[in-house]
Amino acid sequence: MELRTLRYFVAVAEELHFGRAAARLHMSQPPLSRAIKQLESDVGAVLLLRSATGVTLTPAGAALLAEARSLLDQADRARVRVAAAAGEAVLTVGILGDSTDPHAVRLADTYRRRHPDVEVRVRDADLTDPTCGLRTGLVDVALTRGPFDETGLSVHELRTDPVGAVLRADDPLAARDHLDLADLAGRRWFRFPDGTDPRWQSYWHGGEPREGPVVRAVQECLQAVLWNGTVGLMPLGHQPPGDLVVVPLPAMPPSPVVMAWQQGNANPLVRSFAHIAMAAYRTRDEV
Template identity: 85%
Template sequence: MELRTLRYFVAVAEELHFGRAATRLHMSQPPLSRAIKQLEADVGAVLLVRSAAGVTLTPAGVTLLAEARALLDHADQARVRVAAAAGASTLTVGILGDSADPGAARLADAYRRKHPGVEVRVRDTDLTDPTCGLRAGLVDVALTRGPFDETGLTVHRLRADPVGAVLRADDPLAGRARLTLADLAGRRWFRFPDGTDPVWQAYWHGGEPREGPVVRAVQECLQAVLWNGTVGLMPLGHRPPGDLAVVPLADLAPSPVVVAWTGTGPLIRSFVQLAAAAYRS
């Protein structure tokens, strides 16, 4: 059994749905189904019962879920310990494409002071994956923003940022002091690709299905507004180019800045503790 396949199985077992698990893992459903079938062949037991309503775990599946979680956690800890013994400890941090933040700079300074021998590897990700590769096992910890599906993750809120509508500066609504989502009804929005985390999509699409250009990165969002006159949302703390404006939204909850993780290694625990302190400063 490969660790990657066990991660796939844990995702399906926690989501109880192949489609949702595939979205969580940022992969298509057919290879995920093949991997689970191969895992069942390897262990010699049926692990999941598939139906139109979703998935249920067999007794063997329940047992493997507990064992898989323990194995994956042990593998994460082993990786840190082996790297430390080799004198080359590493921590891979996922950062969302819009997460340039003074709090992150303070965190980087604090982490370097406390762990001078640890190499921090940064994986910058686009807006289609708010977990920054955490679910796929590509990073150890994610410094990101919500809301997103937190199933199977541990999430600690660091701060909450008010959100506004981003518009062309010459848009009739750009001069308003405040807007509501109803003010934007009928407008084209920039939107995220199909398969993007549904909780994330619902928030940044203002709670409704939207029509408009598909974007993956912050700059693509801004260019969609500039070139097409579409609208969208962004945190008020961000400064768009001078030909764009951000107007506060009165009826949308703030977007939380969070740190998220799955493992329990000492480097991850220290990162979370230092993040909480850095974002309080």
């Protein structure tokens, strides 16, 4: 069994869907299906039960999933140790968002425990660059939010967060249990500078051009609402100051938390970070 094939299998087993797994692996579905069939032939057992709605793991598949994760983790550790021995054990991570996110904290703890010899340098990015410096080579990997232009990047979704409208607590709409974007028509929004990624701007501006104060950081967004009574969007999991509230917008698609790196980046530190991040975000907060 090749490590590459095991990575394919783990992706399908975690997504429970060949199409989603293929998208995650940045490949087409037919070669992925062929690789899994060849793996089943190699191990002499059916690993996945296929249906029109997706796939389920057989007992043999569940057993292989545990072993495959362990083998891939060992391989990644070996690559990282070699990189450390070669004096290249520095990883620069771009972060956009809430540093108190329990998943991000778990990721930092796990990565440090597994790779104590790796120096992790963190670059805090503002809201004008959702790739956190990835395109300009300032970071090796980004832990950020979408949507943004993914051209030339490998992007893996870790979680999705519903969003709401952030308002002053004394705003007439603040007492509502939910809102539609139409309820915010004609209001001034905080907005991002010209030149910011168009997909990113469109999402956080509610899909329409907006007028209002230009902001670059989360605190600037909140202050714009507090001082000017403007509105904007915020993930529901974030707690604003006491003078502000976030009212759910159920019709808005959720904001994805993603990990991204340059396509073709063979840095073993990036690969190891990616695997640890996927495991950290699979784990529930209560575990």
